[in-house]
């Protein structure tokens with residue numbers, strides 16, 4: 001089924017820009033250029049909700065979510081609370097590997113208890129780490145995440161990377177497990193009502209083809225790195241033609257050099273918005289969900305304020321000149337980084353003897369049991 005953008009996000013609605021909206025966007029753009037201290041006085045009114053896209057599971061997914069990777073414990077809870085209570089967010093992108101789901105869960109619980117948002121309106125994504133591919137581990141991984149997030153069900157659960165590692169190792173392939181078996185375990189959890197939609201992350205066309213050969217439930221989402229330096233247009237087209245919604249991670253290219261690039265800053269000036277808003281609008285107006293990470297209230301606000309302007313064909317054309325195919329995410333097991341052709345086999349070789357000595361449990365990162373001796377008892 002082809003995913004359909006909700007009417008609220010259609011281009012006709014985005015072209016009905018009023019001067020008030022532009023002025024507000026401009027003010028927010030200026031505010032977003034520098035980090036601001038958390039505001040103690042919330043705006044009088046919560047912002048309007050972010051538009052949604054319909055998944056092949058029939059559930060609605062907000063086009064903007066708050067990223068939480070590297071949002072530190074002690075800070076992430078306030079960012080989630082601010083995003084939900086004041087900035088119109090209803091979507092939070094989490095993962096067990098980010099080591100902060102307990103604090104995110106506290107903020108979600110408090111937001112619901114205060115009446116800021118109802119569970120039905122909230123969309124929470126989490127991800128299953130690379131060494132949890134056997135059915136028992138899939139179930140236990142989900143249950144730990146649900147406990148940490150203090151939820152009865154997840155809106156979306158993703159296979160974090162298209163790799164199958166032995167439990168407790170980094171980059172050591174588990175020959176007795178598979179993505180297909182992991183997917184069947186996820187399908188069973190959908191049947192039980194513990195997950196509403198299931199999807200993948202960092203999968204390419206061949207990996208999706210392989211998965212869909214045996215899947216009973218088609219993946220609803222593929223979350224991939226996407227920004228003008230790495231647009232992955234062919235993969236976006238492939239997914240959208242098959243009704244798989246694409247989520248762009250690192251949509252700001254991690255907040256680096258792109259903001260200062262004259263191509264981006266000129267377009268931002270033309271529309272009186274911030275460079276970050278240009279990068280995010282570039283994805284959402286193609287029906288691609290974005291999950292920008294910020295712990296800065298003014299930026300959290302600006303990153304969800306994308307509906308008062310539209311990039312035209314010349315803007316999109318200019319942004320296409322920024323493509324250089326370089327990933328901004330340093331994951332040795334990723335396939336997008338050219339340097340990994342050498343790095344990946346090297347690290348696999350180095351990690352093999354290490355895995356004989358210690359077990360590193362990324363799914364439990366930052367808590368007791370995160371690492372232990374390989375020969376010690378227990379899970």
Ligand SMILES: NC(=O)c1ccc[n+]([C@@H]2O[C@H](COP(=O)([O-])OP(=O)(O)OC[C@H]3O[C@@H](n4cnc5c(N)ncnc54)[C@H](OP(=O)(O)O)[C@@H]3O)[C@@H](O)[C@H]2O)c1
Nearest residue numbers: 067068069249250251252253254255276292293294295296
């Ligand atoms: N599936 C995967 O394998 C995968 C991989 C990577 C990321 N992700 C997800 O995608 C999310 C976003 O990606 P990311 O964290 O890599 O990078 P990103 O969202 O592209 O960039 C985040 C950086 O940009 C800054 N920033 C945010 N909004 C800004 C604005 N309006 N103006 C200026 N700077 C701004 C943030 O700073 P402050 O926080 O200080 O404001 C932070 O340093 C992650 O948090 C995670 O949820 C998934």
